Amino acid sequence: MSDPGDELEASLTAIWRRCLAVDRVGPDDDFLDLGGDSLGALAVLAELELAHGVPVDVFELMMAPTVRELAAVVRAKSVGGP
Amino acid sequence: MSASPGASHLEQVAAAWTAAFDGVRHPDSANFFDLGGTSQQLLRVVAELRELPAGGQVTAQDLYRHPTIRALADALAARTGPAAGPDGPTGPRTPAAVGPGDTIRIVSPGFPTLAHLPDRAGRAVAALEALGFAVGFGEHAFAMSPDGLTAGPARQRAADIMAAFEDPGVDAILVSDAGEGSRELLPLLDARVIARNPKPFVGFCDTAFLQHYLALEAGLGSAYGCSLMVHLGDVGGPMPETTDHLVRTLAGLPLELRPVASRSRPLTTWFDPDVEGSRRVRDVPGGWHWARGGVASGPLFGGEVSQLADIVKEFGLSYDGAVVFVDITEEHTTPPLWLLGRLFREVDLTGAAALVIGADPQSDPAVWARQVSALLDRFVPGTSFPVLVNADICHLAPCWTVPFGEPAVLDESRGLLFPRRAHPVTSSTSRSADV
Numbered sequence: 001m002s003d004p005g006d007e008l009e010a011s012l013t014a015i016w017r018r019c020l021a022v023d024r025v026g027p028d029d030d031f032l033d034l035g036g037d038s039l040g041a042l043a044v045l046a047e048l049e050l051a052h053g054v055p056v057d058v059f060e061l062m063m064a065p066t067v068r069e070l071a072a073v074v075r076a077k078s079v080g081g082p
Numbered sequence: 083m084s085a086s087p088g089a090s091h092l093e094q095v096a097a098a099w100t101a102a103f104d105g106v107r108h109p110d111s112a113n114f115f116d117l118g119g120t121s122q123q124l125l126r127v128v129a130e131l132r133e134l135p136a137g138g139q140v141t142a143q144d145l146y147r148h149p150t151i152r153a154l155a156d157a158l159a160a161r162t163g164p165a166a167g168p169d170g171p172t173g174p175r176t177p178a179a180v181g182p183g184d185t186i187r188i189v190s191p192g193f194p195t196l197a198h199l200p201d202r203a204g205r206a207v208a209a210l211e212a213l214g215f216a217v218g219f220g221e222h223a224f225a226m227s228p229d230g231l232t233a234g235p236a237r238q239r240a241a242d243i244m245a246a247f248e249d250p251g252v253d254a255i256l257v258s259d260a261g262e263g264s265r266e267l268l269p270l271l272d273a274r275v276i277a278r279n280p281k282p283f284v285g286f287c288d289t290a291f292l293q294h295y296l297a298l299e300a301g302l303g304s305a306y307g308c309s310l311m312v313h314l315g316d317v318g319g320p321m322p323e324t325t326d327h328l329v330r331t332l333a334g335l336p337l338e339l340r341p342v343a344s345r346s347r348p349l350t351t352w353f354d355p356d357v358e359g360s361r362r363v364r365d366v367p368g369g370w371h372w373a374r375g376g377v378a379s380g381p382l383f384g385g386e387v388s389q390l391a392d393i394v395k396e397f398g399l400s401y402d403g404a405v406v407f408v409d410i411t412e413e414h415t416t417p418p419l420w421l422l423g424r425l426f427r428e429v430d431l432t433g434a435a436a437l438v439i440g441a442d443p444q445s446d447p448a449v450w451a452r453q454v455s456a457l458l459d460r461f462v463p464g465t466s467f468p469v470l471v472n473a474d475i476c477h478l479a480p481c482w483t484v485p486f487g488e489p490a491v492l493d494e495s496r497g498l499l500f501p502r503r504a505h506p507v508t509s510s511t512s513r514s515a516d517v
Contacts, residue, residue, distance in 0.1 A: 032424060038416040059453055062423040063460055 009071045011051055016067060019043040031065040054078055089403055091136045091155040098130035098137065099151055114149040131158075135174055135301060174297040174381075174487040176502060177254075177282040177304070179334035182214025184253035187246040188310050189219075190233035192261020192288055194226035195311040197233065202358065203258075206315035210256075213329060220246060223258060232263040239263065240270035243292075247279045254332055259311045260287035267292065268396070273299035282332055284308050284483060286476050287409065290385030294397050297383070297487035305331045306384070306407075307476040307483035312349060316479070318361040321346075323480035331483045337500040339474070339482060342368035346479040348412040348443040362479055366443070369472060371451030373439075373458060375494035376468035380405045380435035382490040382500075386477075387421045387440075388414060391428040402433030405490045410440040411477040418442045419453050426461035434467060436492040441472040468492050 009027055016025045020040050031041070041058050048070075049055050054077045056070070064073045089097070092110065099114075100107045102123040114124070124145055131137025136158050148154040180186075190196055196203050196219075207217045220242030225234030233239055246255045268291060276296065283304040285293060296302040307313075308328045314320045323342055330337055344364035351357045384407030385393055394401070408425065410418045422439070431437065437458075442450045451471040458469060470492060475482045484490075484500065491499040 032427065038420045041420065058417055059419050059456075062420060063456055 008052070008074060009067050012048065012067045012071055012074070015044055015047045015051065019047060025067060027068040028066050031061065036065075048074070052078070089134075089136075091159040092152065094134040094136040095131065095151050095155040095158065098127045098134065101130045102126040108151070110152040110155075111150050114145060133298075135298065174301045174303045175280070176334060176485065176488055177280050177302060180254040180282055180332040181329075183216070185216040185218055185251060186210060186254045186256050187218050187220060187249070187252040188223050188256055188258050189239070189242045189246055190223045190225070190258045191239050191243065191267055191285070191292060192232060192257075192263035193259040194224075194230065194233040195259035195261075196224050197226040199311065199315070199358070202311055202315035202352070205317065205319070206310045209314045209320050209325065210310070212319075213325060218252070232261065233258070236263065236266045236270060240267040243267065244272060244275060247276050247281060252281065254282040254284065257285040257289050257309050259309050260285065260289050262288055264288040265291040265392075265396075268295050271295065276300040276302060284328070284332070286312070287386045287411065288389065290389060290393060290409075290486075291396065293486045294383070294385075294393055294399075298397055298399065303485055303487040305483050306409075306486040307331075307481055312352075313479070313481065316352070316362050317359060321362070321364075321480035323474075324483075327481075327483040331485055334502055336502050337484070337498075338496065339484070339498040339500075341370045341472075341497075342474055342480055344368050345441070345443070345474070349477045349479050349481075350411075350413060367447065368441075368474070369447060371447065371471045372494055373451060373455040373469035373471050374466065376436075376466070377491070377493045377495075378405065378436040378468050379489060379491040381487055382407060382438075382484060383487060384408055384438070386411055387418060387425055388416070390425055394429050400433065401429070401431060403435055405436045405438065405492055406431060406434045407438040407473065407475055407484075408440060409476050410442045412443045413477070418445070419450075419457065422454065423457050423461060426457055431462050432465055434465075436467045437469040438473045438475065438492065438498060439469065439471045440475045441478060443478060447472045468494060470498065473498070 013025045020034050020036050022034050025034065038058065041061050045056050045058065045061060052074055054074050056073060060073055061070065064070045096107065108117055127145055128140055131140045140158065144157060145154060148157045210217050222234050222238040222242050225238060227234055246252050265288060277300040280302050283293065283296060286307050286309055290306065293304045293306060296304050308324065313324055345366040345368050346362040346364050347366065380403045383401060383404045384390065386409045390408065408422065414421065439454050441447060454471045474480060475484065485502065488500060488502060491501060493499060
């Protein structure tokens with residue numbers, strides 16, 4: 001019964017934790033504050049595309065630097081198509 | 083301390099007073115001694131002010147003679163001359179004009195590029211000589227450290243810079259190349275000696291650390307944009323715009339910078355032997371984009387996109403009131419838009435007078451301009467100052483050499499202007515109040 005948005009955010013959270021090697025990632029934690037650099041960004045975006053089939057570029061991540069905002073970008077791209 | 087290169091004399095004196103009175107901001111007309119100011123507080127005001135552009139030469143006696151914030155600010159303004167209007171932003175003073183027949187000393191503050199590429203050095207020197215300059219080298223300019231990354235020990239590189247300032251036979255100083263090693267020279271330089279021997283210093287990229295030091299510690303303007311090896315050593319000679327800017331800036335002439343029609347591929351591809359041996363081709367369109375229009379003025383400060391946050395930390399400064407330029411380089415593995423986004427988040431630019439963002443040699447100019455606009459809206463919200471994108475500064479060919487620390491005007495309809503006037507070669511002391 002869970003909201004698909006929550007599932008997406010949970011998936012992104014797991015990807016961030018793995019790629020940035022941090023234990024806790026809140027939905028509003030900032031990618032840069034978590035220690036994310038451009039290599040971490042590329043790792044996150046590669047895993048995101050593998051898991052969800054949606055390409056997101058580094059600029060879009062910079063503009064949407066939290067799990068919540070990034071999930072919104074992924075949702076918008078999924079609906080709109082590539 | 084929060085020294086702002088763009089703050090007015092009044093603001094700078096008030097900041098020093100406020101620090102001495104433990105954060106209490108007294109009225110501009112209140113008398114220091116009526117407020118119970120002690121000799122220790124007086125010395126604190128002097129010490130604080132000496133850290134700021136307005137107060138480089140201030141003494142305790144000045145405060146005795148001018149015991150209110152306003153009186154002291156007026157006295158200091160009369161001494162150094164307002165850089166941009168009666169209470170407008172002040173910058174460091176302009177060095178003496180340099181032109182044909184004068185001697186340029188080459189120093190190597192960082193990379194040992196001279197030692198790596200002697201042919202390129204020869205072409206670059208010939209280009210300077212063709213402009214009428216005599217060229218000499220610092221004692222250790224051709225040195226190379228065992229790891230090949232710097233032009234010898236920091237002590238020697240700093241000694242070459244000090245020697246160039248102190249040598250009366252040297253009229254201007256040009257770096258051979260930039261390089262990370264520039265930053266470690268700061269504690270090895272002597273701002274008082276430099277202030278007594280002001281002359282133009284031309285650098286770019288990492289040398290922005292040195293140029294902030296010159297402006298903030300020695301009260302000396304410099305020139306940003308050019309180096310011997312990177313900008314002047316191409317086969318077939320440097321691009322005419324590049325040498326024109328260098329000559330005009332050294333001569334103290336007014337500048338009106340406008341977009342160029344075309345550029346070449348990324349600048350430092352000359353490390354590639356094939357590129358190094360051939361003439362540079364201008365096959366990339368030039369042109370500016372205004373992320374935001376308008377008109378603004380202030381002293382020009384800035385540096386390379388990955389270094390500006392460190393520069394702000396190093397000097398504890400703010401860019402309030404300044405025209406801030408951001409030089410984009412292609413040399414990083416990190417995309418420039420990532421570096422620019424990080425800069426916008428790490429450096430408070432909300433008080434800047436204007437921004438000038440360089441072209442990204444790897445990006446489509448229109449795309450880059452749109453990305454910069456979006457980053458601004460996201461990370462520098464609530465601001466409306468003019469922002470120029472795709473400026474020709476300075477990891478580009480051709481590129482600007484611009485007066486660093488001097489008053490600049492960014493005007494959507496006229497371009498980037500430096501309303502200077504020619505200074506007599508001997509005029510290295512002060513600027514008059516009617517600038």
